[in-house]
Amino acid sequence: MQMFQCSLLSPFLSYSLYLYNIEYPMPLPNSGRYMWRGRLVFVILQYIHTLIILDFLVEYEGCKWYKKIYSVTQQQMKKDIDSIIGKLKGMHGQPRCELNFSNPLELVVAVVLSAQCTDERVNRVTEGLFKKYRTLKDYIDAAPEELEEDIRPTGFYRNKAKSIKNIAAEITQRFKGKVPDDIDAFATVKGIGRKSANMIVGLAYNKPAVIVDTHMIRVLNRIGLTKNEDPEKIELDIKKTVPEAMWTALSLLVILHGRYICKAKKPECPKCLVKNDCDYWSGGKRDV
Numbered sequence: 079m080q081m082f083q084c085s086l087l088s089p090f091l092s093y094s095l096y097l098y099n100i101e102y103p104m105p106l107p108n109s110g111r112y113m114w115r116g117r118l119v120f121v122i123l124q125y126i127h128t129l130i131i132l133d134f135l136v137e138y139e140g141c142k143w144y145k146k147i148y149s150v151t152q153q154q155m156k157k158d159i160d161s162i163i164g165k166l167k168g169m170h171g172q173p174r175c176e177l178n179f180s181n182p183l184e185l186v187v188a189v190v191l192s193a194q195c196t197d198e199r200v201n202r203v204t205e206g207l208f209k210k211y212r213t214l215k216d217y218i219d220a221a222p223e224e225l226e227e228d229i230r231p232t233g234f235y236r237n238k239a240k241s242i243k244n245i246a247a248e249i250t251q252r253f254k255g256k257v258p259d260d261i262d263a264f265a266t267v268k269g270i271g272r273k274s275a276n277m278i279v280g281l282a283y284n285k286p287a288v289i290v291d292t293h294m295i296r297v298l299n300r301i302g303l304t305k306n307e308d309p310e311k312i313e314l315d316i317k318k319t320v321p322e323a324m325w326t327a328l329s330l331l332v333i334l335h336g337r338y339i340c341k342a343k344k345p346e347c348p349k350c351l352v353k354n355d356c357d358y359w360s361g362g363k364r365d366v
């Protein structure tokens with residue numbers, strides 16, 4: 079990939095050398111039968127030559143001046159998503175969600191509970207909760223105080239209990255008791271934003287989904303896969319540049335990456351396998 083990116087720069091350098099008539103590796107014929115053939119050979123040789131030098135410079139991390147030029151050109155070039163996903167897998171294993179669930183309704187409840195709470199704590203709470211509440215009706219019929227008590231360790235338990243009961247009622251009334259498998263429709267349910275709709279439909283129904291949370295916003299901006307902060311614009315950016323089959327995997331891997339390596343305050347860049355694809359790193363940032 080880097081070789082390919084460098085090759086886009088090489089013709090310009092070759093042509094500049096040609097314009098300044100730098101005669102390496104052989105004198106140019108200025109007239110005669112072989113003039114154009116000689117010049118063509120010259121440009122091809124310069125092309126190969128600059129390509130080798132530039133590829134070396136990309137690999138050589140100490141070369142800051144080149145990194146600066148490279149980061150500018152890199153922003154304009156399409157990132158190699160396959161390679162980025164492969165490297166993310168190398169660091170975090172297969173794409174996965176860290177919330178435990180065995181059906182779409184359980185995932186809805188786990189996602190609501192995960193606001194401002196770690197997945198680990200949510201999993202501890204849902205272990206017993208999912209045995210007690212098995213259907214939408216169980217949540218609708220539950221006494222608010224009892225449900226609040228059952229989810230208390232996840233924090234903001236009054237709002238979360240109210241939200242779970244409202245969502246259960248709306249799914250029952252508007253979607254005939256089935257958690258919707260359509261992201262746009264599900265996002266209209268009160269208490270389910272676009273992020274949650276993408277996450278639930280993507281994971282529970284195995285559909286392509288771009289799950290934009292705070293980790294996605296930060297990491298995608300650092301890598302250079304978007305220049306936007308607005309989740310809906312980021313979703314569109316990813317949909318434009320990443321093949322549909324990779325949306326969910328990329329989202330889950332980027333979320334794991336943001337959680338464990340590309341942290342908000344101190345990204346651990348030196349041990350990050352994505353660094354050579356990352357604008358933040360190639361722009362000369364060295365936080366650790």
Ligand code: SF4
Pocket residue numbers: 297300301339340341345346347348350351352353356357358359
């Ligand atoms: S190189 Fe650093 S900023 Fe870039 S993705 Fe890796 S950890 Fe994040």
